[in-house]
Amino acid sequence: MSYPSRVKLVEVGPRDGLQNEKQPVPAAVKIELIHRLQAAGSKEIEVTSFVSPKWVPQMADNAEVMAGIERRADVRYSVLTPNMKGYEAAVLTQPDEIVVFGAASEAFSQKNINCSIAESIERFAPVVEAARAAGIYVRGAMSCTVGCPYEGDVAPSQVGYLAKLMKDIGVQHIGVADTIGVGTPIKVRKALEATLQHFDINDVSGHFHDTYGQAVANTLAALAMGVWQFDTSVAGLGGCPYAKGATGNVATEDVVYMLHGMGIETGLDLDKLVDAGAFISQALGRPTQSRVAKALLAKRDSAGVCEAV
Numbered sequence: 001m002s003y004p005s006r007v008k009l010v011e012v013g014p015r016d017g018l019q020n021e022k023q024p025v026p027a028a029v030k031i032e033l034i035h036r037l038q039a040a041g042s043k044e045i046e047v048t049s050f051v052s053p054k055w056v057p058q059m060a061d062n063a064e065v066m067a068g069i070e071r072r073a074d075v076r077y078s079v080l081t082p083n084m085k086g087y088e089a090a091v092l093t094q095p096d097e098i099v100v101f102g103a104a105s106e107a108f109s110q111k112n113i114n115c116s117i118a119e120s121i122e123r124f125a126p127v128v129e130a131a132r133a134a135g136i137y138v139r140g141a142m143s144c145t146v147g148c149p150y151e152g153d154v155a156p157s158q159v160g161y162l163a164k165l166m167k168d169i170g171v172q173h174i175g176v177a178d179t180i181g182v183g184t185p186i187k188v189r190k191a192l193e194a195t196l197q198h199f200d201i202n203d204v205s206g207h208f209h210d211t212y213g214q215a216v217a218n219t220l221a222a223l224a225m226g227v228w229q230f231d232t233s234v235a236g237l238g239g240c241p242y243a244k245g246a247t248g249n250v251a252t253e254d255v256v257y258m259l260h261g262m263g264i265e266t267g268l269d270l271d272k273l274v275d276a277g278a279f280i281s282q283a284l285g286r287p288t289q290s291r292v293a294k295a296l297l298a299k300r301d302s303a304g305v306c307e308a309v
């Protein structure tokens, strides 16, 4: 089995990771997290979303966060834009990339963005057109490609249907999301295969939540297919507001540990990532969800104890 020699990780902690946080997280903390992620080598960061503050209050500081980042020329910053209102606000903050997000299940589409799949595509089309005319890269995200919290199993044909609609309106890259983390490797492979009917392998990424502890296995299954781009979230932050019980994305630290252990480059510094994860976990007042970070932090502690003895 051959795997890609290099993998690109899109850090979604600041957006997907924090959007569901009930306690207020100050913009300054979000900005500091992004700076620490940059210092750890993140080159792709999903910063925030331009959605209704009534629906997702935690992202109401979107423009403030975008304005507060000390941008690096070699880092790309993306934001979510569900409609023209979101796009018009987002474009003022000069994102490198925007994300339109739909769902492979009708029920989730209604709960998440208050419209059917077909209506969502009608909303996305002018966003995609405007972004591409402005030279902004357009990513699409497909939620519930394996299972839906309202409909249960989602057939690969539904994933293929949505992928085609996204492709037809000019979306350049597509993310295949297991929103509630119910996927297992073969189910995830089928969702990816359905997507690959419409998008080139170089334009497809995996976005796996870790609710059932399957996300690293699912990442490996996708890697084995040649997929080399993944969304991950530092400290395993996250959960979707419209997917009750779903936990965060696969932790960036856990994926980096696996990839480096396989000799696959990511450009990320695992120790600095652990520091970034420890920073945000402390700010939120709870332990990291990353198994790797927990192990490395315990090792650091015991090294400190050994030195002190």
Ligand SMILES: CC(C)(COP(=O)([O-])OP(=O)([O-])OC[C@H]1O[C@@H](n2cnc3c(N)ncnc32)[C@H](O)[C@@H]1OP(=O)([O-])[O-])[C@@H](O)C(=O)NCCC(=O)NCCSC(=O)C[C@@](C)(O)CC(=O)[O-]
Binding pocket: 016, 019, 049, 050, 051, 052, 053, 055, 056, 080, 082, 083, 085, 086, 087, 101, 112, 113, 114, 115, 141, 142, 143, 144, 177, 178, 179, 207, 240, 241
């Ligand atoms: C999509 C909408 C806005 C439609 O919401 P709507 O109510 O259908 O929109 P509307 O056009 O009827 O407008 C209603 C009100 O919302 C306002 N509005 C309308 N649009 C915007 C906007 N862009 N920004 C700010 N305000 C907006 C608009 O101005 C109006 O304000 P009012 O007149 O009542 O004061 C709403 O349903 C919404 O914000 N949903 C939140 C969706 C969300 O952020 N979900 C989480 C992100 S997706 C995700 O996490 C999944 C992913 C990507 O990670 C992959 C995975 O794991 O599955």
